[in-house]
Amino acid sequence: MLDWNDLRYFLAVARSGSTLAASTQLRASQSTVSRRITALEAQLGVQLFVRRPSGYELTPRGQSVLPAAESVEAAILNFSDGVAAESRRLAGTVRISTVESAVNAWVIPAIGLLRGQHPEIRVEILTSEHYVDLARGEADVAVRFGPRPTQESLVVRHLLDMLESFYATHEMVERLGMPASVEDLARYPLVASTDDTNITNRWIAQHLPDAEIAHRSSSMSSISAAVRSGLGAAILPCMMADGMPGLVRLLPPIEELTTPGWMVTTDTARRQPHIRAVIDLVVEQIQQTLARRPPHLAVAQAA
Template identity: 65%
Template sequence: MLDWNDLRYFLAVARTGSTLAAAKHLRVSQSTISRRVTALEDEIGVKLFIRKASGYSLTPRGKSVLPAAESVEAAALSFSDSIAAEARRIAGTVRLTTVESAANAWIIPTLGLLRARYPDLRVEIMTSDRNLDLLRGEADVALRFGEKPTEETLIVRHLIDMQETFYAHQNLVAELGMPDDLAEIARYPLIMPMERDGTINRWLIENFSDAKIAHRANTLSSIIASVRSGVGASILPCLMGDDTRGLVRLLPPIAELTTPGWMVTTDDARRQPHIRALIDFVVEQIQLSVARSPAHLAVVQAA
């Protein structure tokens, strides 16, 4: 079977008229060109070039096979171009996991823009307070909050620092009054997360050991709904609390409760064009959100 590289060498010499020029064009040695052209002639049993001191010229048989060689070249280039175009085409399904609040705030509202930009890109959003295992293929990309993921094989980028503080419904604030400091929060019944060992619960226990607990909920959306119902006050991300109609921020952000956010994926996943496109899109949307609400968030430029 003919070696495609031998045809490349043949075509280069036929077009340039010399092995030296062909070697420069193909960025190989002149001896390689000469050797491979001779090997091609020996394999097909046909003399393709007349060799003179002034250069190479095609024999009649060489001229007759030139169109066929050019056809092979065109087919090979077309195949290569098709592979490259497929690699560039943003298409496929990406599975993204994050907490419900981040999905509702950043991902779901921008799906229309994402589809307009990449019509063939599909996103499966899995909201969960549990960290799905990216290394086992449970998801392709994760937007996580809290301590930095430590698995060495994960690709982790610090995206954002989210501030949090107390919020209550405006009717409850009218009834109980605006607190002047942290101590006065004690007059509000509190809505607590179900996760008793979580950062917020631990902080609340340390600072409000005698707090009146209205009830507990296991998702942020449930806590927000409870605060909107006027049941009590709760700690919420400023991003969510400030944008929720009827809620009042009771105090400035609490420094100890600032929560870092991380974009997490694997090296194999981020090398796939459609997954990389989604990652870049999500980072862009988060940065735009931060730019619209500079008082609520601090952002770290993604690498």
């Protein structure tokens, strides 16, 4: 079976008429070029070149096979170009799991940028307060908040430390007054989660046991909508609420509710170019958001 590299030597000598010129082109020694030509002739059982003091000249048989060798060269170059183009064209579906606040603050803006750069990548968002099993392929990437994931099969990097605080509308603050302490919040109607095991609900029960819970909702988006509608004050992620027109942060961030954020994936997933592109854009969006952040947000450089 012919070796493509032997055809490369054949074409270089045929075009240059010299093993010395061919050796320069191929970045090989002149003796290597001569040896490869001799080996090719022996394998084919025909003489391809006449060796003259002035150089190498194709024999009639060499002339007859030259077009075929050039066709093989063109096919291989086309194949190589096609592989390179395919590697540049990123396509596929990427599933991201995270909470609503992260979706709205970072993931959706990142997808908008992604569409312009890699239109054949599709992103599916799984919004949930519960963790999906990345190791089993339930998602490709997750942005999680809470304790650092410890599963050995996961690749984890610290993104930021997110704080939370109470927010209410300007109108409510004008009517009820700006609270000077947590205790002052007792005069505010509150919006809370329907899940009594939620960490913010537990904090409210501990620090504001007599507060009026004016409204409950099961999702962060509906809680923030209730606050914007004037139903009451609520604990919201600062990364989300600080950018909402019409809302006022009532107190400094609540230290006990500080939550580290993590980018989580698997080694197999992050090695896939289309998934890596999504990860990089989400991280970039987070970094840009943090660059514009008020001082209540701290960030750790993503690995």
